[in-house]
Amino acid sequence: MTTRSGGDDDAHAPLSITDIADLCRSVVQLVEVDGAAITVMSGTTRELVYATDAVSQYLDELQFTTGQGPCVDAFHRGRTVFVADLDSEAEEHWPGFAADASDGGAAALFAFPLRGGNTVFGVLELYRASVGELSDEFAAVAQLTADAAAISLLEAFAPGLGAGQSLGDASDDSPLGDHRTRPYVNLAVGMITVQMRVSPTEALARLRAAAYSARRPVDDIAREVVERKVRFSTDDTASDSTTKGQPS
Template structure:
């Protein structure tokens, strides 16, 4: 395994020399080249403010190698379920070789993910000891498991991606990722606004926003933009527009 780790380190060093980019982005792109996967997304997660550690994790930073990977990351935030969130919650890999068979496990995520083009998904936690920072999420457009060597390389690359995240987190509290370049920063802002509108908890506000996004075939980010722009308002009885 050490030989494979050194090989991947050498490849990443060559990648960085050829095209300067973040360690996380390079690790994602190397996954595509080494693991016979169709795309990869890396997500940094934190607990929602005000949840006291009990709320759903929210995304703080994302890198995706293609549009489908980006869509899968956004979908999980929207519906509140999927391999990324399970890997973050459990601290262990989530390996699903045939996504269509997981309708019971993820009733909202699975059909939408299949429609996006995912047929197999593999998520690996980004963590140091007991501290979980996020997940590295891989998908294939055809069913099939990672073989033993691919699984080994995925574990190594997730560890190297974690090191890249830690470098970015240097000097910051790992429980607060609000300082990151958050593509869903408006989600946090909108959640607070909806919480005030409903007189509810953060979790209830986010649940209402997710429900609205799902029933109106929108992303959670799109709902958040409308809330922040005040073109969408939530009430205690029903959602307003």
């Protein structure tokens, strides 16, 4: 972690994205895992703050696309989720996620909620390339890392959020706006809502389904919607309405 020196103001300065990266890299070494990622979430948004490697980034994208996985469960249930053997434990619970996660290089996954008061607003996720439990000692270290990351993110990126709000509710002019990893998704959801005359929740589900079917990142499809290269239509059937884009 970055060390600061100086007066009292420096001692209490909020951490930056660089410091979050340091936290992730440190926990990888301390608890003997292969990668880590920190994601902030709300009901309809998910922003990757930092990932230590390509596999961690892929796992985050895969969970956003499928709406399944340990991060999703940790966020919604507000408790840690440990999967020591992805192949044997996860296929039944996360059928859209487990096989692709395993093929992507993960064999074990451990997710820790990030909390602001009573509100869960994100997740620290760790993965191993080999199966194995996370010891109680390592789990305690990872939890301390998640707690430190939560405090740092709230102080740095959303100091004005009220009770019951999540980091995903931060305004576009907050520092978080400079680090958004999926800038097109919200715009695309709004456009799909109008095009298909459905709720935003349903629009996001359709967008995710399109990305999963096409084996492409959600933001790629979202960008094409925003650029009017793809259009979601109520005239399309339920099975292909999200994959058959029509120029506007």
